[in-house]
Amino acid sequence: MAPQAAVKMEVLEQGAASASPAPSATVAAERTPPSRPDAGEARSDWMSGAMLSAARWFVRLSALFAGLAAWHYASSRGLTLYIRFEHVPGPLKVAEAFINHLQQAAFYMHIGASLRRIAISYSLATGIGITLGLLMGRSRIIRDLIYPYIEILRPIPGVAWIPLAILLWPTEEGSIIYITFLGAVFPIVLNTIHGVEQTPEVLVRAAQSLGASRLCIFTNVVLPGALPSICAGLAIGMGVSWFSLLAGEIISGQYGIGYFTWNAYSIINPPDIVVGMLTIGLLGASSTALVHLLTRPALAWQRKAR
Numbered sequence: 327m328a329p330q331a332a333v334k335m336e337v338l339e340q341g342a343a344s345a346s347p348a349p350s351a352t353v354a355a356e357r358t359p360p361s362r363p364d365a366g367e368a369r370s371d372w373m374s375g376a377m378l379s380a381a382r383w384f385v386r387l388s389a390l391f392a393g394l395a396a397w398h399y400a401s402s403r404g405l406t407l408y409i410r411f412e413h414v415p416g417p418l419k420v421a422e423a424f425i426n427h428l429q430q431a432a433f434y435m436h437i438g439a440s441l442r443r444i445a446i447s448y449s450l451a452t453g454i455g456i457t458l459g460l461l462m463g464r465s466r467i468i469r470d471l472i473y474p475y476i477e478i479l480r481p482i483p484g485v486a487w488i489p490l491a492i493l494l495w496p497t498e499e500g501s502i503i504y505i506t507f508l509g510a511v512f513p514i515v516l517n518t519i520h521g522v523e524q525t526p527e528v529l530v531r532a533a534q535s536l537g538a539s540r541l542c543i544f545t546n547v548v549l550p551g552a553l554p555s556i557c558a559g560l561a562i563g564m565g566v567s568w569f570s571l572l573a574g575e576i577i578s579g580q581y582g583i584g585y586f587t588w589n590a591y592s593i594i595n596p597p598d599i600v601v602g603m604l605t606i607g608l609l610g611a612s613s614t615a616l617v618h619l620l621t622r623p624a625l626a627w628q629r630k631a632r
Contacts, residue, residue: 415597420604423597437605439581440571444613447503448567451510455563456556459518464548469519480512484570488577502574502582509570510563517559521552557621564617568610583609 394417399405401416415423427433462469484505491501525548533543575584587602 413596415600419597420600424601424604427598427601433586436581436583436586437609440575440583440609443499443503443506443571443575443582444564444567447506447571448510448564451507451514451563451567452560455511455514455559456518459515459556459559460522460544460549460552462515463519463522463552464544476512476515479508480516484509484573485577488574491574498580502571505574506567506571510567513562513566514556514559517555517562518552521555521559522548524555525551553621553624557618557625560621561614561617564614565610568606568613572606 398416398418400411401414404412406412458472462472487505487508488501491504492498495501495504529547529551530543533547538546571582572584572587575582576588583602583605587599587606590596590598590602
């Protein structure tokens with residue numbers, strides 16, 4: 327019996343020795359950092375995104391070239407179906423006129439004057455519009471006091487404001503900036519109100535149940551929730567501000583791209599008319615793209631949620 331007992335003890339000791347490394351192996355496995363994403367997959371995702379972006383830009387440029395080709399054909403043939411193209415300059419004449427103006431300092435003075443007016447009026451509209459929109463969206467009393475004025479004044483076009491603006495402001499520059507400000511502020515106010523109203527009430531109640539103050543709820547719940555609508559209002563306001571600016575420059579300006587376009591019409595210079603129109607479109611598109619670029623970091627949380 328003694329040899330059998332000794333054999334059993336030896337077998338048990340060997341089993342314990344073989345089983346003991348298991349915990350250390352488990353700990354080592356737990357401490358092993360998770361494997362990083364495959365570089366090939368990341369590169370494949372980047373390539374697919376780049377190809378998709380290139381395809382979209384190809385479609386956009388193709389549409390622009392198709393429009394230019396149709397414009398060239400209609401103006402060169404002098405098509406007169408219902409719309410008359412016989413007096414419309416072709417894209418080649420417009421491009422020639424545009425290149426000539428790029429070599430003149432007066433053209434840049436007109437662009438600089440318009441950009442300065444846009445910068446001043448749009449900055450004022452952004453600050454005042456967002457502030458009023460946030461207050462009106464959170465306070466029923468403030469909304470009842472201000473909203474009737476907005477609804478009455480908002481439908482009035484910029485051209486209709488010109489006579490009163492000339493009477494109100496001592497300088498033409500002030501009247502043009504005032505008209506441009508009116509065009510930009512209303513979309514910003516209304517979109518800000520909409521964004522505040524669309525904030526989920528369940529989030530506000532959850533913050534209140536956790537003991538958050540009204541200021542904390544406003545800055546950490548309401549304002550982030552309203553940012554998408556605010557950014558949309560800023561982009562819309564930029565486009566409307568150019569429309570209002572040109573109305574003011576045409577009537578009471580001496581410099582600016584709107585005055586340049588109107589002056590070309592007065593002296594019957596069709597290529598310069600189209601040059602002014604295209605310049606307005608390029609400046610408006612560029613400024614709106616700049617607004618999207620500046621507001622993009624504020625919406626980073628929205629892209630991550632998707």
